[in-house]
Amino acid sequence: MRDEDVETYYSCTLCQSFAPSHVCSVSPERTGLCGAYNWMDCKASFEINPTGPNQPIEKGECIDPVMGQWKGVNDFVYKASRGAVTHYNFYSMVTDPMTTCGCCECIAAMLPSCNGVMTVGRDYAGETPCGMKFTTLAGVMGGGASSPGFVGHSKFNITQGKFILGDGGLLRMVWMPKMLKEELKERIEKRGAAMGVPNLYDMIADETVGITEEEILPFLQEKGHPALSMDPLIG
Amino acid sequence: MALTGIQIFKLLPKTNCKECGVPTCLAFAMNLASGKAELDACPYVSDEAREKLSEASAPPIRPVVLGKGVRKAATGGETVQYRHEKTFYNPTLLAAQVGSDIAAADLEVKLKGWNALQFERVGLNLRPELVAVKDVNGKADTFAAVAKQVAETSEFNVILMTENADVMKAGVAACAFKRPLMYAATAANADAFGAIAKENDLPLAIKADSIDGLTSLSEKLTGMGLKDLVLDPGSREPKQCHQDMIALRRAALKNGNRAVGFPAIAFPCEMASNLDTETMLGAMFVAKYGGIVVMSDFAGESLFPLLLERLNIFTDPQRPMTVTEGIYPINNPDENARVLVTTNFALTYFIVSGEIEASKVPTWLLIKDSEGLSVLTAWAAGKFAGDDVGLFVKKSGIADKIKHQELVIPGYAASIVGDVEEELPGWTITVGPREAAHIPGFLRA
Ligand code: SF4
Ligand code: SF4
Numbered sequence: 296m297r298d299e300d301v302e303t304y305y306s307c308t309l310c311q312s313f314a315p316s317h318v319c320s321v322s323p324e325r326t327g328l329c330g331a332y333n334w335m336d337c338k339a340s341f342e343i344n345p346t347g348p349n350q351p352i353e354k355g356e357c358i359d360p361v362m363g364q365w366k367g368v369n370d371f372v373y374k375a376s377r378g379a380v381t382h383y384n385f386y387s388m389v390t391d392p393m394t395t396c397g398c399c400e401c402i403a404a405m406l407p408s409c410n411g412v413m414t415v416g417r418d419y420a421g422e423t424p425c426g427m428k429f430t431t432l433a434g435v436m437g438g439g440a441s442s443p444g445f446v447g448h449s450k451f452n453i454t455q456g457k458f459i460l461g462d463g464g465l466l467r468m469v470w471m472p473k474m475l476k477e478e479l480k481e482r483i484e485k486r487g488a489a490m491g492v493p494n495l496y497d498m499i500a501d502e503t504v505g506i507t508e509e510e511i512l513p514f515l516q517e518k519g520h521p522a523l524s525m526d527p528l529i530g
Numbered sequence: 531m532a533l534t535g536i537q538i539f540k541l542l543p544k545t546n547c548k549e550c551g552v553p554t555c556l557a558f559a560m561n562l563a564s565g566k567a568e569l570d571a572c573p574y575v576s577d578e579a580r581e582k583l584s585e586a587s588a589p590p591i592r593p594v595v596l597g598k599g600v601r602k603a604a605t606g607g608e609t610v611q612y613r614h615e616k617t618f619y620n621p622t623l624l625a626a627q628v629g630s631d632i633a634a635a636d637l638e639v640k641l642k643g644w645n646a647l648q649f650e651r652v653g654l655n656l657r658p659e660l661v662a663v664k665d666v667n668g669k670a671d672t673f674a675a676v677a678k679q680v681a682e683t684s685e686f687n688v689i690l691m692t693e694n695a696d697v698m699k700a701g702v703a704a705c706a707f708k709r710p711l712m713y714a715a716t717a718a719n720a721d722a723f724g725a726i727a728k729e730n731d732l733p734l735a736i737k738a739d740s741i742d743g744l745t746s747l748s749e750k751l752t753g754m755g756l757k758d759l760v761l762d763p764g765s766r767e768p769k770q771c772h773q774d775m776i777a778l779r780r781a782a783l784k785n786g787n788r789a790v791g792f793p794a795i796a797f798p799c800e801m802a803s804n805l806d807t808e809t810m811l812g813a814m815f816v817a818k819y820g821g822i823v824v825m826s827d828f829a830g831e832s833l834f835p836l837l838l839e840r841l842n843i844f845t846d847p848q849r850p851m852t853v854t855e856g857i858y859p860i861n862n863p864d865e866n867a868r869v870l871v872t873t874n875f876a877l878t879y880f881i882v883s884g885e886i887e888a889s890k891v892p893t894w895l896l897i898k899d900s901e902g903l904s905v906l907t908a909w910a911a912g913k914f915a916g917d918d919v920g921l922f923v924k925k926s927g928i929a930d931k932i933k934h935q936e937l938v939i940p941g942y943a944a945s946i947v948g949d950v951e952e953e954l955p956g957w958t959i960t961v962g963p964r965e966a967a968h969i970p971g972f973l974r975a
Contacts, residue, residue: 313848315614389536397848405536407544407556426546426554435535435560438616438848442563444536444556507553508546529536 296323296334298385298457302354304368305337308375309348314396314439316379318372320352324457325385328399330449362387362461380441387461388412388446389529397437399447401475403459404432407529408508409515411469411522412459416450419472422506444529450475454482462528466490466521470511473501492521533586535563541579542572549573565589565609591782591791593620594733594758594821597687598708601659605760605821606793611783617846620793622816624836625660625689625824627799628680630673637676641684644828649837652876653854656837658686662713662824663701665692670700681705689713689735689824695722706730711822713737713795714762720747724754733758735795740764741777745789752789759792760821766800768811775819793821805832816840850902851876857928858883863892865933868973870962871919872940873900873908881966889970894931898922905942916949923954938962938972 298304300323307319307327319327326333332340337349355367363385372380376394383393388403395402403414404425415429422428427435436442452458458465465486476483476499487495498518500511515523539559546554550571552561561567562583569575569587580587593607605623610616626644628637641661648657661680665673673692681688681704688710690701698712714737715723727734734756738744741763748759763774778794781787798811808825809832815823816839825832845851852874860883872882874897886893898919900908908914923929923937935957939950941964950959963972 313614404556407539408546422553424554426552426557427560431557435564435566442536442560443534444539445560529540 298322298324298363301334304352304354305334305341306350306352306371306375307332307337307348308350310396310398311439314394314437316376317394317396317439318375318380319396320368320372320383320385320393321349322385322457324455325393326449326451326455328393328395328447328449328452330400330451333451358382359384359461362390363457364391376439379439383441384461386457386459388459389443389462392441392443392446394439394441395437395445395447396439397433399433399437400449401447401453402429402432402436403446403448405444405528406469406508409469409512409522410525410528411515411520412462412467412528413470414448414453414468414475415472416475418474419502421472421502423472424470424506424508424511426507450479454479454486456486463522463525464490466492466495467525467528468495468499469515469520469522470500470504473503476501495521533563533583535560538562538583538586541575541582543574543576545574547574562586565591566607588788589791590786591779591793592757592759594760594793596623596709596711596733596822597659599685599687601657601685601687602709603659603687608779608819609783611779613843614847617848618844620821621840621844622820623660623822624658624812624828624833624840625662625822626658626828627662627664627691627824627826628676629664629666630669630676630692631666632676634675634679637679638683641680641686644686645684647828647830647833649834651838651841652851652879654841656841658828658833658837660689660711660822660824661686662689662691665694665697665701668694668697670694670697673697674700674704677701677710678704681708681710687711689822693719693737695719695726698723698726702726702730702732706732709733711735711760713760715747715751717743717747720750724751724756727751727756728754733760735760735762737762738764741774741781741790744778745787748789748792761790761792761794762797763794766797768801768814771796771801772814772818775815779819794819795822795824796820797824799824799826805829808832809836812836813839817843852899852902853879853897855897855899855922857926857931858895858897859893860886860895861890861892863894863931865931867892867894867932868936868938869894869896869923869928869932870938870969871896871898871923873898873903873905873914875900875902875904875908878904882969885966885969886973889973891970891973893973894928896923896926896928905940909943909946914943914946916946917953919943919946920950920953923950923957936960940964 304322323334340349352371353367354365358364369382401414401416436445483496498520504514505511542555550558593604595604663677691713713735736747765771782791796815798808802808900913938960944961
């Protein structure tokens with residue numbers, strides 16, 4: 296199922312108890328960032344409890360098909376965040392990304408010198424090339440804010456079709472913890488192939504290659520990672 | 531509109547040289563954006579960038595470090611008006627006051643008593659930080675002697691309270707090595723006090739009769755090159771002071787008013803005639819923006835609630851409180867005592883250990899790391915599943931402390947019984963009560 300196939304997305308505001316301005320919008324190709332709610336779950340939850348935390352959102356007019364922004368979603372988010380968040384993009388981590396609470400499975404961060412992004416799951420406690428561990432990242436960008444350059448997402452979302460597609464999609468991914476990478480191996484290979492880079496999996500660095508941008512850049516160059524030849528990540 | 535991390539990042543040198551104390555320019559940019567770092571920490575920012583970043587170049591409320599040694603602490607550094615927006619960072623510092631005419635022997639007794647007021651909670655040691663020495667007779671030598679005795683014979687750090695520059699000088703000479711807070715510069719003595727603070731590199735409190743008065747004083751002193759200031763709006767009527775505290779915090783955070791971007795100090799000791807009322811007011815200022823709260827005395831029953839309140843207000847609401855994984859002996863258990871296991875969510879631990887204590891039955895309580903989740907949540911998230919509970923019990927070393935092989939698991943995790951049994955061959959796994967309140971009955975049965 297693709298985002299284009301439906302007119303209705305669902306909200307999730309369960310996490311507002313501790314991240315008051317946070318609103319997850321769940322679409323078929325973007326599961327909730329905690330990994331616990333996909334579009335179907337939200338739909339079912341709404342049908343069971345029509346006044347609950349999962350409300351239908353009519354997409355309405357499409358403002359930006361590449362970044363993934365809809366008027367109906369913006370209006371909903373503005374209201375549900377009580378004015379704190381005016382708009383956000385579904386498919387970008389660089390430009391006005393979705394808000395992030397504290398309970399995301401993974402946090403993606405940009406790696407400017409590699410012209411790519413990395414992501415780290417909460418199981419990986421070590422240092423990462425962006426200079427921040429998972430907990431530090433969660434501390435600086437969680438709490439319900441939209442922080443350009445960073446976004447919380449679920450593990451499953453990494454290989455979903457719309458993952459940061461506005462920024463170049465999965466082909467931007469230059470670093471992941473080994474454990475997470477291996478867990479998603481098959482799906483990364485499949486998604487890479489669909490995007491025209493069948494050996495993407497082998498091009499993504501992990502902590503055995505390095506934990507700084509300087510350490511992983513030569514590896515990416517050697518492998519010919521597609522991110523290196525993409526448009527600059529930040530203008 | 532505040533700058534985002536990415537906007538700040540674009541203006542930084544992007545060399546990842548690490549001199550600012552974090553590994554990358556990006557990490558530094560994020561710290562600046564969230565008000566946790568000062569631009570000055572990066573030696574390589576261009577003048578052009580500095581100008582553009584001026585708004586984000588320092589925390590909206592400066593963290594001020596007081597004291598030295600084990601009770602050294604920072605106050606201020608807050609970035610939000612309401613705790614639920616993010617978290618509060620630096621707990622309100624608690625002070626008790628002595629007059630400069632106190633006899634050395636009496637002071638010794640007091641300090642001993644206050645030093646004994648330390649409480650263990652969730653693996654933390656809760657205790658107050660400061661003693662305020664108040665000049666009551668204008669005598670520099672006795673003031674200095676009392677300050678010296680506090681600084682040298684106790685762990686407490688010092689607030690020097692006088693508006694007389696000569697007395698202050700003597701006090702500073704006696705205890706500057708402990709980085710005391712000077713209280714207070716006023717419109718009348720600001721030049722002299724500013725000079726003393728600058729010369730000795732000490733934090734300085736300023737006192738005015740209104741917030742407007744504070745603003746002009748603070749601008750004057752920062753103009754003299756002072757950075758570490760503490761604000762006293764001068765109000766001693768609880769309602770007015772409460773309003774002032776809120777106004778100060780709002781002005782610093784919402785309006786970006788740098789002149790009041792410093793922690794505030796409150797004086798319940800000057801607002802009430804007995805310690806009970808003082809404590810109540812102290813509690814109000816712990817919650818509403820007192821960076822330092824000065825009481826007339828510390829007593830167990832007044833201090834403990836304040837410390838606990840402080841702990842609660844200043845813990846990060848987005849991170850569950852946890853206790854350390856391990857074996858907790860309760861009521862002096864021996865080798866025949868029963869073994870209970872539960873998760874490391876602090877609330878779970880408190881309730882369960884409290885009930886066991888109340889039962890008076892000697893018991894070993896095993897706390898398994900479940901990332902701060904309660905029993906049912908941990909079970910659902912796979913952090914309190916059969917095999918890992920079994921594995922933890924094996925590794926915990928409890929087997930060496932007991933002669934039997936029985937383990938009691940929480941009633942809510944009843945479904946893991948089979949898996950635990952598999953992991954712990956030979957053990958009897960008993961399903962305990964679901965509610966902690968039923969533990970005493972269960973243990974006594
Ligand atoms: S993170 Fe999960 S639970 Fe929280 S608001 Fe988003 S979908 Fe809902
Ligand atoms: S000191 Fe400046 S240039 Fe060096 S890493 Fe920090 S922000 Fe970047």
